[in-house]
Amino acid sequence: MDNTVSGLDTAGAVPVLDVRDLVKDYPGQRALDGAAFEVRPGEIHGLLGENGAGKSTLIKCVGGVIRPTSGEIRVAGEEVSLRSAKDAHALGISIIHQQSNLVGPLSIAENLAIGTSSSFLVRPRAERRRVKEMLDEVGLDLDPRTLVASLRPHQSAMVAVAKALHSRAKLVILDEPTTALSAEETDILFGQIRALASRGTAFVYVSHRLGEVFRLVDRVTVLRSGRRIGTWEAPADNQPAILDAIVGDKVPHRAEQSSGPARGRPLLEVRDLAVEPCTDVAFVAHEHEVVGLAGLTGSGAEEVATVLSGAARPSSGTVLVRGEEVRLGLPRRAIRAGIASIPKDRHREALLPGFTIRENISLASSGRFLTDPVSRTVRAGRERRAVAEAMQSLRVKASGPQQNVSTLSGGNQQKVVIARWLLEDFAGYVFIDPCAGVDIGAKAEIYNIIRERAREGAAVVFTSSEAEEYQRVCDRVLVFHRGRVVAELVGSEIDENAIVRYALQPPAEHTPKQKETVS
Amino acid sequence: MSASVAAAPKARLDVVGIVSRWGTVGSLVLLVVFFSLKEGDAFANSRNFINILNQVSILAILAAGLTVCLTMGLFDLSIGSIATLGGYLALRWGAEGAFGLGPYGVLLVVLLAAIAIGVANGVIVSYLGVSAFIATLATASILDGIALGYSDTATVQVGIPFQILDLGQAKLGPIPAPVVIMAVVMVVLWFFLERTQMGRHMYAIGGNPIAARLAGVRIRYYAILALSISAVCAVLGGTVADAIIGAGRPYGVGSVYLLDAFAAAFIGAATLRPGRFHMFGTLVGVLLLGVINNGLSIMGAETFWQYIVKGVILIVAVFHSGAVSMRRQGV
Numbered sequence: 001m002d003n004t005v006s007g008l009d010t011a012g013a014v015p016v017l018d019v020r021d022l023v024k025d026y027p028g029q030r031a032l033d034g035a036a037f038e039v040r041p042g043e044i045h046g047l048l049g050e051n052g053a054g055k056s057t058l059i060k061c062v063g064g065v066i067r068p069t070s071g072e073i074r075v076a077g078e079e080v081s082l083r084s085a086k087d088a089h090a091l092g093i094s095i096i097h098q099q100s101n102l103v104g105p106l107s108i109a110e111n112l113a114i115g116t117s118s119s120f121l122v123r124p125r126a127e128r129r130r131v132k133e134m135l136d137e138v139g140l141d142l143d144p145r146t147l148v149a150s151l152r153p154h155q156s157a158m159v160a161v162a163k164a165l166h167s168r169a170k171l172v173i174l175d176e177p178t179t180a181l182s183a184e185e186t187d188i189l190f191g192q193i194r195a196l197a198s199r200g201t202a203f204v205y206v207s208h209r210l211g212e213v214f215r216l217v218d219r220v221t222v223l224r225s226g227r228r229i230g231t232w233e234a235p236a237d238n239q240p241a242i243l244d245a246i247v248g249d250k251v252p253h254r255a256e257q258s259s260g261p262a263r264g265r266p267l268l269e270v271r272d273l274a275v276e277p278c279t280d281v282a283f284v285a286h287e288h289e290v291v292g293l294a295g296l297t298g299s300g301a302e303e304v305a306t307v308l309s310g311a312a313r314p315s316s317g318t319v320l321v322r323g324e325e326v327r328l329g330l331p332r333r334a335i336r337a338g339i340a341s342i343p344k345d346r347h348r349e350a351l352l353p354g355f356t357i358r359e360n361i362s363l364a365s366s367g368r369f370l371t372d373p374v375s376r377t378v379r380a381g382r383e384r385r386a387v388a389e390a391m392q393s394l395r396v397k398a399s400g401p402q403q404n405v406s407t408l409s410g411g412n413q414q415k416v417v418i419a420r421w422l423l424e425d426f427a428g429y430v431f432i433d434p435c436a437g438v439d440i441g442a443k444a445e446i447y448n449i450i451r452e453r454a455r456e457g458a459a460v461v462f463t464s465s466e467a468e469e470y471q472r473v474c475d476r477v478l479v480f481h482r483g484r485v486v487a488e489l490v491g492s493e494i495d496e497n498a499i500v501r502y503a504l505q506p507p508a509e510h511t512p513k514q515k516e517t518v519s
Numbered sequence: 520m521s522a523s524v525a526a527a528p529k530a531r532l533d534v535v536g537i538v539s540r541w542g543t544v545g546s547l548v549l550l551v552v553f554f555s556l557k558e559g560d561a562f563a564n565s566r567n568f569i570n571i572l573n574q575v576s577i578l579a580i581l582a583a584g585l586t587v588c589l590t591m592g593l594f595d596l597s598i599g600s601i602a603t604l605g606g607y608l609a610l611r612w613g614a615e616g617a618f619g620l621g622p623y624g625v626l627l628v629v630l631l632a633a634i635a636i637g638v639a640n641g642v643i644v645s646y647l648g649v650s651a652f653i654a655t656l657a658t659a660s661i662l663d664g665i666a667l668g669y670s671d672t673a674t675v676q677v678g679i680p681f682q683i684l685d686l687g688q689a690k691l692g693p694i695p696a697p698v699v700i701m702a703v704v705m706v707v708l709w710f711f712l713e714r715t716q717m718g719r720h721m722y723a724i725g726g727n728p729i730a731a732r733l734a735g736v737r738i739r740y741y742a743i744l745a746l747s748i749s750a751v752c753a754v755l756g757g758t759v760a761d762a763i764i765g766a767g768r769p770y771g772v773g774s775v776y777l778l779d780a781f782a783a784a785f786i787g788a789a790t791l792r793p794g795r796f797h798m799f800g801t802l803v804g805v806l807l808l809g810v811i812n813n814g815l816s817i818m819g820a821e822t823f824w825q826y827i828v829k830g831v832i833l834i835v836a837v838f839h840s841g842a843v844s845m846r847r848q849g850v
Contacts, residue, residue, distance in 0.1 A: 311733055335735040349733055352726035354794060363723050364734040366716045376716040420734065 014077040016041050016171045016202045017062065017093070022071035024057050024226075031057040032068065033226035039171060044193065044203045046217035046235065048210070048246055050500060052466070054226035055206055059173055063095040064088035076170075094164035095173045102156055102163075104149035108135070111148055112163055138162045139192040153177075154185040158192055165201065173204040190216050208296045210505050214239065224248050247500050264288045266323075267459035268308070268339070268428045273317030275303050277483035281317075285428065285459035290450060292470040293463045294499050295480030302344070304480075305463045308430045309341030310334030311349075321427050335364065340421035341430040342414075346437075350417040351405060358401035360416050361387045365423040390419040394449060411442025418449055429453050429460045436465060447473050467499045481506045543790040543800070543836055547807050554814035561817045569693060575809035576697035577756045577763075581773070582780040582787075582801050583701075583708050584752025588651070588745045589784050589796040590712060591724040593644065595746060597655035598753040598780060600662040601636055602773025605629055605754030607666055607675070610767030614678040622682035629754055636662070637750030641743025651746070666769045675767035687762030697759045704752060709798035711748075721745060722795070779808055782833050789836040807832065 015038040024032040032054050039045045049055050060066045062073060064082035073080055075091045082088050088095075102111045109131040113122070131144040138158050148156055157177045164172050177189070193216065197203055207213050213220065213235070220235040221228060222245040229245040232238045264287030273281040278300040285291045295301035306312040308319060313329025320326065326337040334341070343349035352360050362369070362383050369383040370376050387401045394415045398408060405416055414434060421429065431450060435443045450473050454460050462473055470477045471494045479487040479502040486506035489498060538545075555563035581598050588595045612618070612625045620628065636658070643654040689696040712718035721741055723731040732738055753773065761767050786807055787800025811832070812825050 309733070331733045332735040332737060341733065343733055348727075348729060350727075350730050352723055352730060355722070355726050359719065359723070363719070363731070363736070366719055370716060377710075377714050378716055378719065380714075 013041050015039055015074070016043075016076060017204075018072075018074040018077075019058070019062065020072040020074070022058065022061060022073070023069045024054075024061060024066065025069045031226055032061070032071075034071075034228070035223060035226055036228045037221040037231060039202045039204055041170075041202055042197050042200045043219065044197050044205055044217045046213040046220040047204055047206045047223065048213060048220055048242065049223035050246060050467075053223040053246075055223055056175070057226070058223065059095060059175060059204075059206065062088065062093060063173065064093075089167065092168055092170035093173070094167065094169035094171070095175060096157060096160045096164065096177060097175045102148045102160060105147065107145050107147055108142060108151075108159055109144035111159065112144075112166070134162045134166050135159070137165065139195055152185060154189040157189060161192075161196070165196070169201070171202045171204065173206070175206045176208070177205075186212060208298075208504070210239075210243070222246055243501065243505065246504065247497055264457070267321065268461065269320040269323075270304070270308070271318045271320070273304060273307060273314055273319070275300070275307050275312060275314035275317070278304060278480075279483060281483075281485060283478055283485070285461055287427075287457050287459055288454050289476065290454045290460040290462055290474045292474035292477035292494070293461060293480065294467065294470055294477050295503050297465075299480040299503065300483040301478075301480040302432060302463050305430050305432050305461055308334070308339060308428070308461055309343065309432070310339070311341070311343065335426075338427035339430060340364075340426040340428070342418055342421070342432060342434050344432040344436070346414055346417050350420075351413060353406050355405055356402050357391065357396065357398055357405050357408075357416055358384060358387045360405045361390055361401075361419045362423065364420050368423060386423050387419075390422050391416075393422070394419050395445060409439070409442075411438045411445075414438050414442065414446065415449075418446070425456075426458060429458050431460065431462045433463055433465050435469060467496045467503070470499055471495055479503055479506075539789065539793055540791050543786055543803050543807060546832065547803060547810065550807070550810050550814060554810070554817070558814070558817050562814060565693075567813070567817075569695070569698070571806075571809045571813045572698045572701070573695045574813060575805045576695075576701040577760045578776050578779050578783065578808070579701045579802065579805040580704050580752050580756035580759065581776050582783040582805055583704050583798060584749035585780045586784050586787065586796050586798060586801045587708060587712065587721065587748045589725075589788070590718075591721040591741060591745055592728075593651040593742060593745055594781075595640070595651060595655045595749045596777065597636075597640060597659040597662065598749055598756075599773035599775075599777035600659040600666070601633065601750050601753035602757030602760065602776065603768070603770060604662045604666040604757070605633055606757030606759075606761035606772055607670060607767045607769045608632065609683060609754070609758040610679050610761050611670070611675045613680050613683040614675050614767070616680075622680040626683065626758070629758070630751055633750040633754035634747050637747030638743055640746040640750065641739075644746065645739035645742040651742075655746075663770070670769035672769060674769070676765070679765065679767070683758070684762050684765055687759050687764070697763065700755065700759060704755065705798055705802060708748070708752075712798055717741070717744065725796075779829075782829065783808055786833060786836045804836075 018038040020036050022032050022035045023030070035054055035058050037045070037047065047055055047058070057066070061068045061082070064085045064087045067083070073082065075093070080087075080091060103114075109128050112131045112134055113127055128144045135142055135144065138161050140155065140158050140162065142155065148159065151159065157174070161172055174193075193203055205213060205217055215236070217235060219231060219233050220242055221231045222242060223229065224246065229248075232242055235242060266284045267287050268285040270284070271282050277298065281300065281304055283291065293301035293305055303312065307314045307328060310329065310331035310333060318325055319328060321337040321339060324337065326339070327333040331341070347353070352363065366378055366383065369379045369386070371379055384401055391398065391401065396408075396412050396415045396419065398412065405413060408416065418434070429450075434446055434450070438446065447469075450460055450462060454475070462470070464470060474494055475491065477489045477494050477499060478485045479489065479499055481503060487498070487502040489495075561567065581602060585595055585598055609626060609629045612628065613622050617625060618628060640651075640655055640658055643649050643658070644651045686696055686700065691699050712721070720731065720736045723734070723736055724738055724741055728738060756776065757773050760772050783804030784796055784801050786804030787802070788794060788796045790800035790803045792800070808829060811828050815825050815828065816822075
């Protein structure tokens with residue numbers, strides 16, 4: 001660090017990190033396809049790109065977590081081979097994730113002592129003094145005895161930075177550190193990062209939030225499809241070009257755009273909904289309609305869908321099904337009111353592992369097959385027939401209803417999860433990223449299943465982590481940005497480009513209204 | 520009851536899979552054969568077989584209730600203490616002619632008390648969020664204290680009505696009453712777990728509580744129901760145990776069965792449907808423990824051998840079910 005103290009005018013210096021032609025192949029998929037970027041000493045470098053552009057793969061390669069298939073990584077001018085995170089660490093590269101690797105129930109002092117303390121016995125007072133110095137260095141005025149769990153996200157991010165600096169990190173990679181921060185907290189964090197950068201530490205800043213990135217970073221590299229599209233100096237002056245680079249030229253393709261039967265009656269109605277980060281969301285989904293809720297992670301789209309499913313309780317607001325108010329926060333009530341939900345993470349939230357397909361499908365509707373309401377005996381024959389029928393209509397590939405669900409492919413497991421809600425008719429269906437981790441063939445089938453629900457008269461709410469999917473299934477898309485609906489796209493207006501643009505930067509934010517505050 | 524869960528497609532050729540599914544049943548058969556060859560006269564006759572059933576009946580009644588809790592992942596450590604208190608109350612209140620209800624009325628009151636204890640356990644677990652393991656450990660201690668305090672550590676021996684003593688001492692033809700009660704409890708709870716929606720829901724909660732909740736299953740309600748069922752079984756078992764001896768003891772009745780009930784249920788979870796607790800498996804577990812105890816004592820082996828053999832079998836059984844259920848989920 002000795003020769004790069006100035007932090008200014010270091011363009012000519014040897015880069016701290018220089019990545020060239022990096023390729024990473026996964027079975028059937030190339031995650032990185034010649035990715036490259038370089039970071040100068042004392043620089044704050046933004047790394048931008050859509051979901052799946054290769055940002056996280058690139059960072060994992062640099063951090064030694066995964067090994068690239070080919071390509072070159074140079075640290076301080078020397079080519080290195082990173083076999084493990086420890087290797088990267090030894091070279092002064094430190095990655096800080098949103099969920100930092102700090103231990104919540106321990107104090108700051110205890111956290112920073114892990115791995116930085118050399119003595120066998122703990123000497124609390126000496127340790128606290130040492131930790132206080134470490135915190136001062138990053139501009140945090142906190143008592144070392146504070147529990148990490150009680151810190152605000154920007155504070156724990158800086159504690160993680162302090163830990164990184166103490167282990168002599170020359171390059172700190174911040175991976176989406178601000179998704180949970182208020183504007184003010186973001187300002188504080190940025191001030192601290194800039195102060196450290198001016199003293200020579202280089203930062204790589206990965207984020208979806210373009211406004212923030214433009215305020216903070218010195219240069220920006222954009223990745224798309226695992227490739228570097230370009231690197232820009234003075235990013236704030238090049239916003240349109242950078243935005244184009246992120247989005248790319250996309251050929252809109254509509255496998256099955258609904259011709260859109262005339263809007264039916266309203267079935268699902270959301271009024272004044274407030275759920276972190278949204279403060280006031282309202283919309284109506286009609287019968288025969290698929291409404292997409294689009295937006296980046298943390299924008300509120302998924303949060304609103306989760307409220308509809310009953311899995312999360314909003315701080316205020318109402319949801320009506322066929323005009324009747326639903327008690328929120330209880331999945332059981334939502335189901336009774338007529339809302340079926342396919343949750344995001346099928347392994348964690350939907351499947352019964354090791355159970356039969358029959359048990360998995362009939363879980364929510366076994367009440368349909370009872371002999372009487374007292375003994376609640378299940379009529380096994382009727383149940384088996386209904387399950388077999390649902391399996392057939394969704395084309396679940398399995399030897400039969402008694403097969404262990406854990407032996408199915410991801411796509412077929414997801415069909416089983418959907419089939420759970422097809423034994424009865426529901427007014428509304430909520431699909432939260434239903435095609436994640438599903439092969440292409442099954443994806444097309446799932447799109448059809450979703451369209452089929454609408455054709456049969458249900459109101460469908462749909463979210464996805466891939467912008468491209470909205471134009472395949474939705475009649476209408478609401479685009480969320482930081483908890484607000486910033487655009488409504490109907491029919492042929494629905495297009496991946498438009499969705500990504502609005503999600504990244506809504507029209508209002510193009511005007512440079514941001515105040516430059518450094519604390 | 521045949522194995523209703525089809526295992527992974529490959530399992531047909533899978534020797535390890537077959538051994539681990541049928542291992543416990545196989546060892547039961549082998550043990551019976553072994554003892555029959557070794558101690559033919561004393562072991563292999565219908566009187567001794569009925570004797571074995573009689574010996575395991577109390578354990579089986581407690582283990583059956585425990586199995587219901589374990590399907591949804593709840594460890595009920597209070598069954599021993601509930602059995603002791605329940606048996607004591609049944610005999611004492613019966614002897615005192617309490618409430619002016621007669622012996623059957625008293626039994627009904629005691630069973631209602633069991634439900635109250637189960638509901639209390641369930642509320643502590645599901646509404647206060649205390650893990651069942653700790654919650655039932657705590658209530659066990661409280662119930663032990665109540666039994667000792669209420670009884671003044673005195674055993675009830677006089678004036679117990681014959682209707683209550685019959686629960687332990689009567690015979691239906693050649694079959695002792697405890698065996699009949701055991702059979703009724705196991706059949707009813709087998710039906711409950713296998714054939715009713717409530718049983719399905721309990722298994723689902725045990726498999727993935729988050730998924731069950733999102734599918735509309737009332738997890739708190741089922742925790743209360745399961746703990747009430749095991750409390751009722753415990754009281755039945757405790758009453759039978761005291762009735763057999765003809766004395767209402769305020770301590771040491773149920774604790775004997777607590778660990779064996781868990782052992783039987785876990786051996787059961789290694790039987791036919793690896794990784795799942797079910798009534799037939801629990802019956803196999805109970806019989807295995809009963810045959811070991813009976814056979815070894817007929818052979819004249821010292822008591823300590825019973826404990827050692829029991830421990831070894833438990834480890835082997837649980838190891839197999841663990842290995843198999845991991846493989847089932849890992850595929």
